[in-house]
Amino acid sequence: YGKKAFVWAGLRPKVFIMEPDHMKTIFFNHSTFQKNFKVTNSVVQELITGIIRFEGEEWSKRRTIMSPKFQLEKLKQMIPLVLKCSDQVIIEWKKLVSNSKDGSYTLDVCHDIEELISGVTSQFLFGIDYAKDKEIFHLITQLSELTKQATKVSNLPGSKFLPTETNRKSKRLTKELHQRLYKLMCERKKAIKEGKVVEDNVFNMLLESEIANNQDEMIGHM
Template structure:
């Protein structure tokens, strides 16, 4: 009987030990090993911090940057990518950052970028938060032959002749926005405008006219839902993705 219970206990403990070892390897052993390899290859970066890496600092800096008012003369990098901008300043161009327990190398040499983009089978895209698949599915995350096929399908849409056909839609959307601002000024000498939502609507209107042959008013609800979904996905991306946690 004791032998039977010993065997049963061993069978039950084995998968627990395997899961525990896999988790330890994911959050500590493998990141530390990769950090040593990257530093030996001449890359610099912040020391790995358990589970979160640089995510917390990156999220905090981004929130602080967006909470401050900005002007036209401000450096856009400090607002859009504040953590990466600081990292390059302190660690240099040959640097890496931690997205949770996964390091990301910053590729800033144009010749290296050209090589990576031309060898689609050798350099595959890093895994990202699966929630992003709710937002986009295409060239951004396809690999190999599937990527080549989608790029071949999309290329004709960006030929000069096709882009010229879109100019009337661009002109119409822009003209409506300028007319709206002029109407605001017709009642008073000056008027303050929050330009960000106005430019968002301009972009949406152009997309609606060129891609779907309609105006933004008919697709406003869809754009609003996509915006909410984007905010939720970006919030999740600033934290470590643990399968099943969300």
């Protein structure tokens, strides 16, 4: 309990890092502080990918690319976007109240809050309009639900090869998600290479870095 605490998860100790200075030390010494877990559940593996699972130099490289986007000044630029999305939600709530007979309305805001967060996240990460293209986030949400279920079940050796309903659904959702992201990636790459103006978001930033690195590698081989 408190800022210096740990718990045991079975035979594995988990330490809670609460001090910002300690967090900085861990992030900067990524070769010393390695992740002490390995994802073995096949369903969980489909969702937990990328920088979450990277270690060493690969993790450092991706973090260096992404860090500028998450600096305070960059995050402040999200305020107008958050306000815009919030205003849209509030307008819908006001409509519900005004259309009610007694001027009051009981509403479960959980769904609307999820939509709000998804709307802001989709713009910040992918630069897409969530209201027009919800499929990517719906696929991620479904995979997240499967992941929650999978973590509650013991992972037996070879279980990922069993034709269970969960495994089949996980593979289907993952395939569809990869197809949609690949299509989006190809469209953005084409726009970047053609010199078209692209929005400032995490997805485009990673693509620009990849294109630049590939060009550097090509020059190095000449």
